[in-house]
Amino acid sequence: MAIVQCPGCSKSISNKNTVCPNCQMQLGEMTAEQIERLASRKRISKQQKFINHSFLALILFLGGFFYMYWRQPEPGSLQMMAAQGAIATGCVWYLVNRVILIYLKKKK
Template sequence: MAIVQCPGCSKSISNKTKVCPHCQLQLGELTEEQIERLAIKKRISKQQKFMNHSFLALILFLGGFLYMYWHQPEPDSLQMIAAQGAIAVGCVWYLVNRVVLIYLKKKK
């Protein structure tokens, strides 16, 4: 008996299990090709989620930068701190998402 990941929910299950106890996926009725297709679909879905997060992080970064550029808030004002915070959070969030995407692509 070996522990494998369910292709539907990615939780650990026995390779002898016919039905996943977590997501109720009927593993006994699936062929190897269908199981592989489910795993690929799940990986692509995860990649798309991180691509969307990267896009939102980029929007946050650019929003903070453009606000500072057009409005030129006073130094040490609440607007300046908020714009700098948006730039910092957006930049870090974007970089983390890109690293995760590279890891997911190499994982194949």
């Protein structure tokens, strides 16, 4: 008996189980190829989600930067703080998503 990950919920289960006790996925009627394909689709879907988040973070960062560049708000004003907050939030969000994507690609 070996411990494997369920392709539906990614929780550890026995390879002898025909039904996942966590997500109730029917594993008994699936071939090994189907299980691998389902796990691959789930991994790609997760990577795509983080790529989309990276684009949103980049848009937030660039929006704050371009607002500061073109509008040139007064130092210390609410607009300046909002633009700096957007830049900082976008930058951190982007970097975190990129680290997660690298981790997901190495986990493969």
